[in-house]
Amino acid sequence: MKISGLSTPALVLDVNILKANAEAMEQVLAGTTLKLRPHYKSHKCAALAKWQVKNGAVGMTCAKLSEAEDLCEIGIEDILIANQIVDPVKIRRAADLAGNCHLTVCVDSAENVQAFSAAAKAAGNIVHCFVEFEIGMQRCGVSAKEDVLALAKHIIASDNLEFAGIQAYAGHISHVEDRQEREAMTAANYEKLRELLSYLKENGVEVKTVSGGSTGTAQIKAMEGLYTEIQAGSYLFMDAVYRNLNLPFQNALFLLSTVVSQKDDLTVLDAGVKTCGVDQGMPVPCQGTVREIVASEEHFQLHGYSEKKTVGDRMLLIPGHCCSTVNLHDKIYLVDGDTVIDRIAVTARGVGR
Numbered sequence: 001m002k003i004s005g006l007s008t009p010a011l012v013l014d015v016n017i018l019k020a021n022a023e024a025m026e027q028v029l030a031g032t033t034l035k036l037r038p039h040y041k042s043h044k045c046a047a048l049a050k051w052q053v054k055n056g057a058v059g060m061t062c063a064k065l066s067e068a069e070d071l072c073e074i075g076i077e078d079i080l081i082a083n084q085i086v087d088p089v090k091i092r093r094a095a096d097l098a099g100n101c102h103l104t105v106c107v108d109s110a111e112n113v114q115a116f117s118a119a120a121k122a123a124g125n126i127v128h129c130f131v132e133f134e135i136g137m138q139r140c141g142v143s144a145k146e147d148v149l150a151l152a153k154h155i156i157a158s159d160n161l162e163f164a165g166i167q168a169y170a171g172h173i174s175h176v177e178d179r180q181e182r183e184a185m186t187a188a189n190y191e192k193l194r195e196l197l198s199y200l201k202e203n204g205v206e207v208k209t210v211s212g213g214s215t216g217t218a219q220i221k222a223m224e225g226l227y228t229e230i231q232a233g234s235y236l237f238m239d240a241v242y243r244n245l246n247l248p249f250q251n252a253l254f255l256l257s258t259v260v261s262q263k264d265d266l267t268v269l270d271a272g273v274k275t276c277g278v279d280q281g282m283p284v285p286c287q288g289t290v291r292e293i294v295a296s297e298e299h300f301q302l303h304g305y306s307e308k309k310t311v312g313d314r315m316l317l318i319p320g321h322c323c324s325t326v327n328l329h330d331k332i333y334l335v336d337g338d339t340v341i342d343r344i345a346v347t348a349r350g351v352g353r
């Protein structure tokens with residue numbers, strides 16, 4: 001079947017570019033001590049998570065407990081929830097899950113350490129903990145090295161917990177377009193991290209793993225080599241925002257849509273925010289330029305599109321943000337050129353608790 005035969009809007013994934021992106025990441029990490037722990041949220045497809053782990057990833061990163069449960073069910077053995085879990089019910093669930101996989105969670109408070117220790121003890125399992133170091137993103141984590149040390153010692157002294165290392169995710173740097181600026185910001189973070197790590201060492205705390213990093217900082221981290229694992233997710237699919245960074249990864253994920261109205265300089269598509277994530281920006285047509293895109297639930301209105309279109313024409317768009325786009329689809333069509341060769345399920349679509 002040709003792509004043009006698909007009912008739209010449909011997500012299509014170019015398998016050749018997908019493989020090239022995986023190989024490009026291998027190249028980026030080759031010769032470094034960095035291991036890949038890809039983020040599940042970027043594709044949410046069981047088949048791709050298994051493929052990544054089979055091809056060298058040390059395990060998977062995810063954002064939510066329910067994603068971790070999903071990954072465990074498909075046989076992923078080493079799972080990091082790169083987030084805080086604070087709900088007592090979820091803490092118990094996580095402690096149970098730790099009986100079926102090597103589970104690491106992030107903590108940034110003594111109360112959370114206590115709660116995890118109690119739940120893990122009751123479940124008879126070991127939960128691995130990263131102390132989250134707040135490294136400029138102003139999300140979760142503690143920023144004072146003394147606080148990191150206190151939490152690490154607390155974990156080490158707690159029943160059924162293992163101190164697994166440091167989570168230091170600098171998401172605010174990922175999308176900085178100018179490479180020099182990205183490098184400078186990363187270098188500043190490195191200083192903070194370096195200082196933290198030597199402080200922990202001086203105080204008798206051994207840090208085996210430092211986890212963080214993204215598609216936008218993979219190359220920079222590879223050069224400096226301070227982290228031990230990288231949580232990049234978008235590198236596999238890429239999107240319109242990452243495309244501007246001139247990274248060694250190409251756009252593999254596209255949204256196929258149909259022109260439903262064409263008048264003067266207005267081209268209207270049958271896809272909108274219910275099938276394409278716009279949280280980081282509008283999609284970009286694969287061909288031509290557009291002056292402005294207005295989005296609504298079921299439509300994108302393209303003003304001043306440079307290509308001549310007629311009603312019924314198909315169009316490929318590069319989603320603004322791949323992670324939020326996949327979460328809007330049940331399936332992704334795999335294509336080789338313009339031929340549809342398979343279909344994979346977005347198994348963790350909507351799995352967000």
Ligand SMILES: Cc1ncc(COP(=O)(O)O)c(C=O)c1O
Binds near residue numbers: 061213214233
């Ligand atoms: C904690 C964490 N790690 C890794 C990533 C992956 O980043 P990217 O998809 O930009 O590679 C994200 C993305 O938001 C994240 O929140």
